[in-house]
Amino acid sequence: MTTNLGTTAASKKKPKGKITDGLTFGRFPITAVEPVVEGGKYPAKALPGEGIVVGATAFREGHDQLGVSAVLLDPRGKERQRIRLAPPRGERGLGTDRWEGVLTPSAVGNWTFFIEAWHDRYGTWHHNAEVKVAAGIDVELMLAEGEALLADAADDVSRNASDRRTLRMAASILGNASLTAEERLAGGFNADVAAVVDRQPIRELVTASQQFPLLVERDLAGRGAWYEFFPRSEGAVRDHTTGAWTSGNFRTAARRLDAVAAMGFDVIYMPPIHPIGIQHRKGPNNTLIAGPHDPGSPWAIGAKEGGHDxxxxxxxxxEDFDAFVARANELGLEVALDLALQAAPDHPWVESHPEWFTTRVDGSIAYAENPPKKYQDIFPLNFDNDPEGLAKEILRIVQLWVSHGVRIFRVDNPHTKPVWFWEWLIAQVNKKTPGVVFLAEAFTRPAMMHALGRAGFQQSYTYFTWRNTKTELETYFTEVSHESAAYFRPNFFVNTPDILTEYLQFGGPAAFKIRAALASTASPLWGVYAGYELYEHVARPGAEEYIDNEKFEYKARDWDAAAESGRTLAPYLTRLNSIRHAHPALQDLQNLTVHQSTDDATVVYSKHKNLPDGTKDTIIVVVNVDPHGTRESTVSLDLAALELDPEDLTHNGGFRVEDLITGETWEWGEYNYVRLDAHVEPAHILSVRRAHQ
Known part of the structure; x- marks a missing residue:
């Protein structure tokens, strides 16, 4: 007898979700996705056309094959690229379950990407069939499984007709009992089938990670050659009778722009252009007393004529400034302006907003110090007393200069201001005017430098200036190109008005060539301060900075006389920038690979890029970093990083390289002899010539 118990309360409940709902792991675990900045809180940085290395750790239970892919979505959420990932080369790919590949966003915007892991049906069958058929185990079963697998894939209407025919033909060969087992298996393993499955894998149990942000910014956010000069020095004239100077101005400085553009630079950067304070004005070489004609430091901003605006x-x-910007733009240069958030003692803010500064116990306002250095002519800002009022005033100032055509700001000492402020300011500025770029002049601890990058700074000065030995350079190049590239874009300035390293002081002209060759090829961003091309190298005694520093006085340079005498590095800088513009591989950051050499002063690295037209751009840089002599070395190349097949080289006898500096060509292989005389030519910049290009 059946008893009807009726409908219970429990049966009225909503159906339960899947047993896996709410769990951390999907069908296949996907962890350690890169590039991801703080779990996706901040977007990873990218540029249009830049190869972005993406990766993840993904694995599965058992012995079946796992496939891993990366998918790139444009700002509208439309899929733009799907690539299959592979284990990285070398030890990083051995038993680590790590998978990597390269995604290439095509345009500016807020992109996203995610990782997929899936059961690789074809790979699993291929492995099992290869092993078992060779051993005579389950032969007919393995062939039948392959036939069913490929026949099923051939029915997939998402595949093109040609690929479906290829799969159907392979399935029929696998099922052809009149052929030997080896012949049938070869039909399922052939290159045409492999190509079809590589283009569109046979997937099952697809598991996707969350989506992660990728901010793609305009080219000058991460690519470009910078040239710094003081507009007051360009066209400045000295009265040799009285010793008094007549300052240069925007009109005279504009005459120098043609030469800067001719050298191939992309950005013309000027120190602060604002009124300079009178109180505690610094004299020549940072002396405490200025004469009546001393111009003072441009970073001591503010006087009766006004402040940052x-x-x-x-x-x-x-009007003159606007004309200067317009002329620069005509020549293909973009103007970068210094944003120095500090004030001279006679800045209008000191009287109108004393709360924006730090008042000491004796009632005086604290001036800037970096012991043992003292900057009596500068008052630092205090963001804790009136953060909202100060932040809004600075936003107003930045937007004022943006309205006058400035879209790049080199920010002085950003590490002395709260990081939250930069996160807010950069976001506010780019919300109203997308594409405004901020360069952080933050020579400080790595944690702060990296935090500024996460907060929004598109690029930063670096420790490159002080990395001179082979080991230092190899370690640093690897760090900035692979470890911190998601949030920190390095701008390799070779010198600044504040920095004249011992390497340049005592290395002679060869040192200037060496540093320029390294900076211009190792990073998509590099810069020089005016006078570098004239080999200016005399330091103030006891300091790593120039004697008669241009920060505190006018400096008239005779560019024409230098060109006539041939004592100028300008042609070399021009050649380096020309090479950069001609070779897309040098415009990416993450594609740098360090190679081996037997000499302890010979640095070797390459940059390789697959281009949209199917060709490859490969540059190999070999530099003698000893500016005082000749170095000989055997260079050992990582052929896989260059996408060169060792077997092809064996059959073809090597590959051809062209030195883009001298025009010479050589036949190279995996191992190559190099001799570089620092006093003749300290660097090879080699372009790999491939047979099909």
């Missing part, structure tokens, strides 16, 4: 009267008017 004003132009120094000696330089001209806003």
């Amino acid at each position: 004003a132009i120094h009267p000696d330089l001209g008017s806003f």
Whole structure:
């Protein structure tokens, strides 16, 4: 007898979800996705056309094959690229379950990407069939499974007709009992089938990671050659009778722009152009007393003529500034302006907003110090007393200069201001005017430098300036190109008005060539401060900075006389920038590979890029970093990093390289003899010539 118990309360409940709902792991675990900044809180950085290395650790239970892919979505969420990942080369790919590949976003915007892991049906069958058929185990079963697998894939209407025919033909060969087992298996393993499955794998149990942000910014956010000069020095004239100077201005400085553009630079950067304080003005070489004609440091901003929203009267008017920007743009240069958030004692803010500074116990306002250095002519800002008022004023100032055509700001000492402020300011500025770029002049601890990158700074000065030995350079190049590239873009300045390293002081002209060759090829961003091309190298005694420093006085340079005498590095800088513009591989950051050499002063690295037209751009750089002599070495190349097949080289006798500096060509292979005389030519910049290109 059946008893009807009726409908219980439990049966009225909603159906339960899947047993896996709410769990951390999907069908296949996907962990350690890169590039991801703080779990996706901040977007990873990218540029249009830049190869972005993506990776993840993914694995599964048992012995079946796992496939891993990366998928790139454009700002509208549309899939733009799907690539299959592979284990990385070398020890990083041995038993680590690590998978990597390269995604290439095509345009500016807020992109996303995610990782997929899936059961690789074809790979699993291929492995099992290869082993078992050779051993005579389950032969007919393995062939039948392969036939069913490929026949099923051939019915997939998402595949093109040609690929479906290829799969159907392979399935029929696998099922052809009139052929030997080896012949049938070969039909399922042939290259045409492999190509079809590589293009569109046979997938099952697909598991996807969460989506991660990728901010693609305009080219000058991460690519470009910078040239720094003081507009007051360009065209400055000295009265040799009185010793008094007449300042250069925007009109005279504009005459120098043609030469800067001719050298192939992309950005012209100027120190602060605002009124300079009178109180505690510094004299030549940072002396505490200035004479009546000493111009003072441009970083001591503010006087009766105004502050950060004003132009120094000696330089001209806003109309003159606008004309300077327009002329630069005509020549293909973009103007970068210094954003120095500090004030001279006579800045208008000191009287109108004393709460924006730090008042000491004796009632005085604290001036800037970096012991043992003292900057009595500068008051630092205090963001804790009125953070909202100060932040809004700075935003107003930045937007003022943006309205006058400035879309790049080199920020002085950002590490002395709260990181939250930069996160807010950069976001606010780019919300109203997308594409405004901020360069962090933050020579400080790595944690702060990296935090500024996460907060939004598109690029940063680096420790490159002090990395001179082979080991130092190899370690640093690897760090910035592979370990921190998701949030930290390195701008390799070879010198600054504040920095003249011992390497340049005592290395002679060869040192200037060496540093320029390294900076221009190792990073997509590099820069020089005016005078570098004239080999200016005399330091103030006891300091790593220039004697008669341009920060505190005018400096008139005779560019024409230097060109006529041939004592100028300008042609070499021009050649380096020309090479950079001609070779896309040098415009990416993450594609740098360090190679081996037997000499302890010979640095070797390459940059390789697969281009949209199917060709490859490969540059090999070999540099003698000893500026005082000749070095000989055997260079050992990582052929896999260059996408060169050792077997092809064996049959073809090597490959041809062209030195883009000298025009010479050689036949190279895996091992190559190199001799570099620092006093003749300290660097090879080699372009690999492939047979099909």
